[in-house]
Amino acid sequence: MARPRTPLLSRELIRDVTLRLVDEYGLEAVSMRRIAAELGVRAPSLYSHYATKEELLDDIADTIGESVDVSGFEGDDWQEAIRLWARTYRAALAAHPNMVPFLASSPGTRPVSLRAADAIHGGLTRAGWPPRFATMIGASVKYIVIGSAITSFAGGFDDHIDTYNERYPHLSQAHRLREYAAEIDADGFELILESFLHGLAERYDSLRSTETPGSETAGT
Template sequence: MPAAAIPAPPWRAPRKTPADRQPLSAEAVLSTALRLVDRDGLDALSMRRVAQELGTGAASLYAYFANKDELLEQLLDRVVGEIPLPDGGAADWVGEVKRSCYASREVFCSHRDLAKVARASIPVGPNSLRYTEALLGLLRGAGIPDRIAAWAMDQMAMVIIADAVEQAIHADLGRRTEADAAPYLAQVHDYFAALPADEFPNLVAVAPTMIQGSGDERFAFAIDIMVDGLARHAAPAGGAA
């Protein structure tokens, strides 16, 4: 019997099939990194893991990205590129801003907890710059003063990122849907309702409403408050309602 046909002893661990080497490029690295995040979450991402998926060594990745931070920065910008640019010529600028917020949230929520990368940082990649330019143009075109437009963009982004990160945390805890979260929310309701009413009369009174509303409804509520409040600063010719 040829040596190659001799079976391995049953106690020996089977060899792993070597990963097919893919043509290495910045795009291949980013695509692989995003696939890892979508599958396993941000904490699972490392230069070594990306290299393993590509069938190469981690050192080869540094020809395209100086470090993991740079990889994350460009990965975030790639995801921002999935968000449709706001229409600067929209007749209803308030509605367009809200639609853009909803679209941003949808994109970030579709990539697990990648939104964590955007916390405490100002995205400066080309896609981020184009999106910022378009949204600023929409706000300034409505007559929103520059400082208010800039601050509004920052605060709306914080709400969107926080919502996406919270959704990812809920998912990691097994609460992927409203139905999944229902038992936990019921416990919260029962706890508030059982508090001493003489010491916590307001918490007891609003216990039922504390857990009402879906995540989508609560996000829309937050965006309505922010954008409708922003409209108060628009010039009369800006078309604000």
């Protein structure tokens, strides 16, 4: 029997091809028609697997989200759990920066994101954080990670020495930043993460010290 002239479509194949196109060209440049052309099929063939492009991107978002590790929140060390979560979250987004705007939008409607949020909130509240603080911690980590993943501070500088050395004397070495952008960005992320955790630890100790028997602090 002759082989089919078009590939056998599956959700996994469509996801993989779409993500590759998004990584290379960006979200706005990728349409169902372009995805179909890349697969060697007609666009209607895709709709038996995904009703809309939005549904396809949601599935890709869930796939990326599965690499984010929130297992630490099952244990007793909430700081180490946050470290593991934040680092794997950043790695997942940094691997696909063109997907970050979509990943950052409406995460509360996606099953993988909801399961992660449930694990994080549950772990923090079990550790003694009041629910409101647990929610704010989750939001704060999201701000730190997305800010780190979506742009490069060091990569934004010109690598020509003449750009800075006369007009901006305090930036006389700024032309070297792009060369070390990955290292600086990674270390900058670790600096803010550890500073954030240090501040949280102080707040945690303060909250615990003000609790009294029968207090409602942990539930507000």
